[in-house]
Each structure stands twice: as C-alpha cells, then as structure tokens.
Amino acid sequence: MTSKRQSVTDRIYDALKQEIFDFALLPGDRFTEQEVAQRMQASRTPVREALSRLQRDGFVTVMFRAGWQVKPFDFEKFDQLYELRIFLELAAIKKLCEQQESPALDSLKNFWLVPVKDRLSHGPTVREQDEAFHCQLVEACGNEEMAKVHRNITERLRIIRRIDFTQAPRIEATYKEHGKILRAIIKRRTLEAQRLLQAHILESQAEVQKITLHMLHQARQT
Amino acid sequence: MTSKRQSVTDRIYDALKQEIFDFALLPGDRFTEQEVAQRMQASRTPVREALSRLQRDGFVTVMFRAGWQVKPFDFEKFDQLYELRIFLELAAIKKLCEQQESPALDSLKNFWLVPVKDRLSHGPTVREQDEAFHCQLVEACGNEEMAKVHRNITERLRIIRRIDFTQAPRIEATYKEHGKILRAIIKRRTLEAQRLLQAHILESQAEVQKITLHMLHQARQT
DNA sequence: TTCACTCATCATGTATGCAAGATGGTATTC
DNA sequence: GAATACCATCTTGCATACATGATGAGTGAA
Structure with missing residues (x-):
C-alpha cells in the first residue's frame, strides 16, 4: 500500500544501498x-x-566534479559506531526496565525464547533477525528519535557484521545470549541485562574484528 | 578558507536553516x-x-506535489530529543572520566571557570556558548559519530532552547552548573559529573517547558 | 629520461522544460 | 441551500541542457 508512493528516487536509493550491502559496489x-x-x-x-x-x-x-565513491572501510569509524550502538542499547534497556509494561517485547519473546528445535540455522537469516532484535529493543523503549539513530548505525555496521554469523557456534551463542538478555529485562534486572547486552555486542564486535584483520592480512599478502 | 567551496546549495541550506532558527519561517x-x-x-x-x-x-x-512545510512544533519529539541528548552526554562524561588526559577540555575550562567579573551576561551569546559547552564536551570524548548525532540534536532543540537564557538568574545558574560539572570531570568523579549534568539539562528542559506551556496557553486564549 | 605545461575530455553543479497529480473554486444537481 | 463533480491553476518529480572546474594524456624542454 505504501509502495505506490515509491518515487524513482526512492527506488534508486534502495537499489544503490542494496548494491553496497551486497558488495556489488565495493x-x-x-x-x-x-x-x-x-x-x-x-x-x-x-x-x-x-x-x-x-x-x-x-x-x-562525492568528489567535487570528480565522481562518487563508496566510502572506504574505516575501522576507527566502525569502532565508534559500535560504541555508540552500545550506549544507545544500554540506555534503551534502562528505559525498558523502568517501564511498567512493555508489550512491544512480546514479539521478541516469541521469536527468541523458543526451544532449540524451533531455532533457525541459516546464517544470513539469523543475522537479519539479530539486527531486528537489537532494533526492536530500542524501538520498544518508545523513543522514536533514538530508534532512528540506532537504525542508521545498524545499517552502517551491516557491511561488516555480515562477516559474523557464518559459523554455527555464533548462531547458537546468539540465541542463548538474546534469551538471557530478554529474561533479565522481563525480570527488570537492569544492570544484569545491560552487562549481558554489552558483553554480547562486544563479543560480536571482537569476532568481526578478528575476521576482518585476517582478511586484511590476506589482502596485503596478495 | 573552506568558504570557497560553498555551493549555491550550501548557501541556501544555511540561509533557510537560519530563517527557521530566527522564526522568519515559523x-x-x-x-x-x-x-x-x-x-x-x-x-x-x-x-x-x-x-x-x-x-x-x-x-x-514535503507534501507530495503540494508544497513544503516547516515542521510544526512537536513537544513529544522535543522530549525525546532531550532524553537522547542526556544519554549521549552522560556517555560522553563516562568516556571522558575514563581517559587519562583530555586536552580538549582546556578551552572549556578557560571559558567557564572564570571569576564572576569576567562572565558574559548577554543572553543570546550565553546560549550560544552553552550549546558550545555541551557540544565540545561530547567532541572531547573522541567519538566523532557521537558528536555528529549530538550536533544534530542540538540544532533541532535550538528553536525552543532560545526561550531559555532570557533571564539573568538562568545565565548565572548556567555558569555555576557548568563550572561544577567541569570540576567533577577534572577530578574524575564520573557519577557526580553525570548527576550534575543530568540535573543541569533537566532544569533547563523544565524551564523551557514551563515557558512554552505558558506561550501555548496564551496562544489558545487569543 | 623526467618534469612541467597545455588542452581536450569528462563529471558535477546549476538552470530550465515538461508531465503528473493535488488543490481550491465554481457550477450544477438534488 | 448543500453537496458533488469538474476544471483551471499550481506544485512537485523527473528529464534535459548548459557552465564550470577537475583530470589525465600528450608534448616539449631541461
């Protein structure tokens, strides 16, 4: 229904962004x-x-009268974005735990608090769902401006986060960690939830850094 | 030096933004x-x-084929922006207090930690400096992405924050509070600095809300 | 051989032209 | 008199044309 209003600009915007995500544009x-x-x-x-x-x-x-460029990898920037992301999500958890009710969390519970047999195993899908988990966590706290900033950060990190979720252990760990975080929030254990979430993100960040450095090392050797 | 590169687009962008800030566009x-x-x-x-x-x-x-509109006041949005601003600045303080050195704070000290006789009293100027104080605090912590988000929030709040700083007591209070915050940071008293800063922002927010509600009330009566 | 300069080419920045759709007023009908 | 339908006008969305400056290949001199 909303698709009717998609302008040519919107179409191109989405297509280009997707090409960047898909490494069609490096x-x-x-x-x-x-x-x-x-x-x-x-x-x-x-x-x-x-x-x-x-x-x-x-x-x-854009380079003045000299074409456009896909922003080159900037690992310092990625670190800053990760840090900012952590701050935002910690703040979101604080807000969530202070709220009386949070019906917005229900869909998260329904997806992540499930028996092992019902869990997904397809890497890219889980990455998508992991993104959704963190975004919905921030959205659930009710501050749309926070959610907007967080969404942008998430998209900018997507390029390197896709490296994660290539191995089964990480997928399993994601389920376990998300579950723990949710349960802590439900019980209104703010500090515990924050600690778990920070550890969860830092772990994923470390994993990504490790693989990225490896890739860089290999690239230099060729 | 950078002004040479100002395109027509940039000029119009700045001019329009200024008109919005100046209420030339309501x-x-x-x-x-x-x-x-x-x-x-x-x-x-x-x-x-x-x-x-x-x-x-x-x-x-923009309204589809029906002109443009200056975004109407949305007080819920302002509250969200204030909240986000507080989160960001609290995070910045945490980072600052964890750093060994922070030379970026020097200019702040030079401006705010001065004897009463050297203080400015012109409302609009102090508001500008107050903005700079908070922005530089975030910039000083070294996360440029955080600073960028914070700057945008600051600009969007500028429209209503100008209401503050119309009275001498608020100006005096601003000097006092900024001084306290800086001293707490210098002494690496994280929690105290955070508490002071949050109180400082909430106070300013409350002041703005009070005056805004008053203005709204008056507007409804006419 | 290498450095510097020139000029054709090309890319963006800006202006203008055209089409589709939104709006508001008027006329017509009930 | 009220409501609805229609049409002229207006506004944005997109396409195209032109201007300005960046780039790089090629040439000439040291």
Missing part, C-alpha cells in the same frame, strides 16, 4: 552519476538525489 | 520551492537539494 569503488542513471534507467536528477541521501547516511562521498 | 508555515528560489536568487535545483537536506535533518517536510 568500498572504495568510484562511479559516476551517468553510469548509475543508465543502469537504473533514469535521468541524473533522481540519481543525484538518491546519492545525496546516501552521502548523508554515510555510505558514499 | 513552524507550520507552508512555502514553495519557487518562492525560495526567487528569494535566494537561484533556480529550483539547489533549492530542492537544500530542502531535501533540511528534511533529512528534521526541519521541514
């Missing part, structure tokens, strides 16, 4: 508006607008 | 791209781009 790649316009079967105007949004979102940069 | 006001283009002596293209940025920043909204 970090550091350079391209022109004309190229994108041809590929997307549109004129430069909506392409420019879409690129402008993506720039504001932190995915691409 | 919340709820509707206008067209053509109007702005004429006023700014430019074509619709850069106007559109500037408006698009302002929309993303949360200052205006």
Whole structure:
C-alpha cells in the first residue's frame, strides 16, 4: 500500500544501498552519476538525489566534479559506531526496565525464547533477525528519535557484521545470549541485562574484528 | 578558507536553516520551492537539494506535489530529543572520566571557570556558548559519530532552547552548573559529573517547558 | 629520461522544460 | 441551500541542457 508512493528516487536509493550491502559496489569503488542513471534507467536528477541521501547516511562521498565513491572501510569509524550502538542499547534497556509494561517485547519473546528445535540455522537469516532484535529493543523503549539513530548505525555496521554469523557456534551463542538478555529485562534486572547486552555486542564486535584483520592480512599478502 | 567551496546549495541550506532558527519561517508555515528560489536568487535545483537536506535533518517536510512545510512544533519529539541528548552526554562524561588526559577540555575550562567579573551576561551569546559547552564536551570524548548525532540534536532543540537564557538568574545558574560539572570531570568523579549534568539539562528542559506551556496557553486564549 | 605545461575530455553543479497529480473554486444537481 | 463533480491553476518529480572546474594524456624542454 505504501509502495505506490515509491518515487524513482526512492527506488534508486534502495537499489544503490542494496548494491553496497551486497558488495556489488565495493568500498572504495568510484562511479559516476551517468553510469548509475543508465543502469537504473533514469535521468541524473533522481540519481543525484538518491546519492545525496546516501552521502548523508554515510555510505558514499562525492568528489567535487570528480565522481562518487563508496566510502572506504574505516575501522576507527566502525569502532565508534559500535560504541555508540552500545550506549544507545544500554540506555534503551534502562528505559525498558523502568517501564511498567512493555508489550512491544512480546514479539521478541516469541521469536527468541523458543526451544532449540524451533531455532533457525541459516546464517544470513539469523543475522537479519539479530539486527531486528537489537532494533526492536530500542524501538520498544518508545523513543522514536533514538530508534532512528540506532537504525542508521545498524545499517552502517551491516557491511561488516555480515562477516559474523557464518559459523554455527555464533548462531547458537546468539540465541542463548538474546534469551538471557530478554529474561533479565522481563525480570527488570537492569544492570544484569545491560552487562549481558554489552558483553554480547562486544563479543560480536571482537569476532568481526578478528575476521576482518585476517582478511586484511590476506589482502596485503596478495 | 573552506568558504570557497560553498555551493549555491550550501548557501541556501544555511540561509533557510537560519530563517527557521530566527522564526522568519515559523513552524507550520507552508512555502514553495519557487518562492525560495526567487528569494535566494537561484533556480529550483539547489533549492530542492537544500530542502531535501533540511528534511533529512528534521526541519521541514514535503507534501507530495503540494508544497513544503516547516515542521510544526512537536513537544513529544522535543522530549525525546532531550532524553537522547542526556544519554549521549552522560556517555560522553563516562568516556571522558575514563581517559587519562583530555586536552580538549582546556578551552572549556578557560571559558567557564572564570571569576564572576569576567562572565558574559548577554543572553543570546550565553546560549550560544552553552550549546558550545555541551557540544565540545561530547567532541572531547573522541567519538566523532557521537558528536555528529549530538550536533544534530542540538540544532533541532535550538528553536525552543532560545526561550531559555532570557533571564539573568538562568545565565548565572548556567555558569555555576557548568563550572561544577567541569570540576567533577577534572577530578574524575564520573557519577557526580553525570548527576550534575543530568540535573543541569533537566532544569533547563523544565524551564523551557514551563515557558512554552505558558506561550501555548496564551496562544489558545487569543 | 623526467618534469612541467597545455588542452581536450569528462563529471558535477546549476538552470530550465515538461508531465503528473493535488488543490481550491465554481457550477450544477438534488 | 448543500453537496458533488469538474476544471483551471499550481506544485512537485523527473528529464534535459548548459557552465564550470577537475583530470589525465600528450608534448616539449631541461
């Protein structure tokens, strides 16, 4: 129903973002508006607008009269985003635990607090659901502005977080940790929930860093 | 030096934002791209781009083929922004207190930790400096992404925060409170600094709410 | 061989033209 | 008199044309 209102700009914006997520456009790649316009079967105007949004979102940069570039990997920036993400989610948990009721948590419970046999095992799907878990946690606390900032951070981290969830142990751990966090929130144990969540994110971050460094090391050797 | 690179779009973006801050464009006001283009002596293209940025920043909204509107006051949103701002600044203080050194704090000390006779008294100037205080606090902790989010929030709250700082007692209080916060940070008393800062912001928020409600009440009576 | 300069080419930034749809006023009907 | 339908006008969304400055290949001199 909302799709009717999708403009050409929106379509191109989504498509480009997806290409970046899918590594069809690699970090550091350079391209022109004309190229994108041809590929997307549109004129430069909506392409420019879409690129402008993506720039504001932190995915691409424009070089004055010299083309566009997919933002190169910047590990310091990723660390900052992880840190900010942790702050936001800790704040969200604090708010959640202070609330009397939080019906918004129900869908989370229904997905994550399930017996082992009902759990998913497909890596990419679990990554998607992991993202949803953290986003919904922030959304549930009722501060839409917080949720918006958090969503942007989540998207910007998606590129490297996909490296996680490639191995079964991490998937299993994710289920276990999410379960623990939810139960702590339900029991209104703020500090415990915060501690668990911080550990959960840091662990995932460490995993990603490890693999990323490995990839970098390999790349340098070639 | 950086001004050379200011495009027409940038100029219009800044000008429009300033007009919104100055209430030359009032919340709820509707206008067209053509109007702005004429006023700014430019074509619709850069106007559109500037408006698009302002929309993303949360200052205006576009109505499909029906003109633009300065975002009307939304007090619930302001509360959310205040809350988010507090979270960010508390996190910044935590980081600052954990750091060994923080030379970035020096300019803050030089401005706020001064004898009474050296203090400014001009309301608008102090408001500007108050904004700078909080922004620099976040910048000093070294997370640029955090600082960026915080800056956007600060700008969006500027419209209502200008109501504050109209009375001498609030200016005096601001000096006193900022001084206390800085001293607590210098002594690495994290919790005390956080408590002071939260109280400081909540007080300012309460003041703004009081005056705003008063204004609304008056507006309804006319 | 290497460095510097020139100029054609190309990419973005800006202006303008055109189309689809929203709006508001007027006329018509009940 | 009220409500509805229709039409002129207006506004944004998209396409295209033009201007300005960046880039890099090629040439000439040291």
